[in-house]
Amino acid sequence: MTGSTLRLAWRNLWRNRRRTTLAVTAIGLSVVLVLAYDSVLRAYGDWMTETVTGPMLGHVQVHAPEWRKDRSMDRTLRDVTATLSALRRDPEVTDATARVYAPALAAVGEEGFAVVVVGVDPAAETHPMGLLAGAPALPAGRSVLVGRLLAEQMGLRVGDSLAVVGQGADGSLANDLYRVAGLVDTSVDFVNRQGVLMALGEAQTLFAMGDEAHELVVRGRDPARAGELASHLSALPALRGLEVLDWRTLSPEMVGLIELVGVAWLFVLVLVLVAAAAGVANTMLMSTHERTHELGMLLALGARPGRIVRMVVVEALMLGLVGALAGTGVGVALVAATHRTGVDYAALTGGGPQELSFGGLRWSLRLYPTLAVEDVLRVVAAVGLTSLVAAAWPAARVARLQPSKALRG
């Protein structure tokens, strides 16, 4: 393609400024919408992956066989301290911690509530990907953190005493009094609704467990390679006979959701396709119709129909791409402006539900829109391709022009 073809197409494009501006605006707006939508989807997808592979599941979990089926108190992992240090020594492991899960009853006054006591290692869970990320400190001794929704339900306040009653791993009665040191608000739904969190050692003591736990949470460098990490770990002598699973296997429904979010852009892309097709086809049909005489003259001069068709196609492509670039500029600026502070969707939707939980996650209503290069490329490519397709109609008309007739009209 020569420079003169591009120059001619560019100038022809702006012969009717108003019409071209209108088409560019329509295409641009659709691109802005698609990018805004993409950026929110991507924010959701990233946030879900981070939450699932962070506080919720980690990359790989280790359990006693069958524990996941009935969560029975006595299906414990033994020699937890030794196993953890073996895991932490492994070069593929960036971090490993143990958790205890125990169903129990909790009460402030008369009324008892079904809760889950979660024994955690505060030192290993306060990093940004831990279950205690952003939670108040959990002091040593008989202190607990309580899920915010549970606390609301029970009418609990910080400083209150909480009685916890359950069954120990050996079948004995477990009960004690704890001070509520703070409330936790995490993206893991069940912790907010049912969680009573205490230090691992406290939980082991309460439930007569010794050096035992129900779950090991292991993290490697890359959540995408959790499967490899799981098979690598299951070969370790310390984990022999245990169930070692990566997060994808542990939570197929979350994986499905993440994948769905990953392809949801397809649906909204239709918007941009329609806008580009309509804008380009309409503009090019009108502009080639107006130029019938001129095109006939070019044919008379000896221009081959292919040359004229190419001119129209280049013009259509240019129109689409100008719209796409304008939209990309605005869209990227919009995303950049909201990326840091985030967008509060609860406020945007006029105070809809404050809490939204699904798939074990409490869905964030404040999102931090973000875009990847591929999102932009995809939209621009979609507009480009659609413009080419939309150019087919006017181009076919032009290709059939009879020079003598065109010159009369």
Add this chain to the structure above:
Amino acid sequence: MSDVILSARGVTKIFRQGRIEVPALRGVDLEVRTGEFLALVGPSGSGKTTFLNLAGALDVPTGGELLVFGKRIADLSRAARAELRLRELGFVFQAYNLVPVLTALENVEFVLELQGVGGERRERARAVLDELGLGELADRRPAELSGGQQQRVAVARAVAARPRLVLADEPTANLDGENAEILMHLMRDLRDRHGMTFVFSTHDPRVVAHAVRVVTLVDGRVARDQEKPGEAPHEILPGVGKAEAAGHLGP
């Protein structure tokens, strides 16, 4: 040497509009030789435009035999006719000859580009404009040119690719007397110096006065064919053909 570049024998053209047949040409006999300066006149609807379109390979005759540079127009494919127009023919129309978004220079360059002229395109286009005294207008767009200037640029474009035959359909129709004169001088000068052949249609008696030969069409037939004595092409340009033509427009 007879040097016939266009030969029409019993050429007819019938347009169909639904069921109605409109006979635009009813049997035209005409021969045009190199170096002619021929005016096609006749009442409105007599078939001047139709004939020029056939001669220019923009359309094909319904009947008869039309040869342009020895080629039967009726036998040529669409592409072959485009090629013939590109290589051998130049066109000037009544108005809106130029691409409005291109400058005068770029308009001339455009045909050279279509011809496949490479690097020296711009220089050649400029040389043609300069030769026709249009150098000053090179960078103006058609909207910034008067009607007369536009037509002169159109002539420059028509001859830039060194066609052997230039067809002009009422090139002066939108011009005042003075500009029509200038345009005719320009065309006549090109013919005198380069041996280019011009066939143009007109209604204007002052334009006809410049012609060397005047062919009158009436109802799709040649009604009269007059040659001004002493101005026959072979007498004005003895032995001058395209090969000997000098100047920028020469090979």
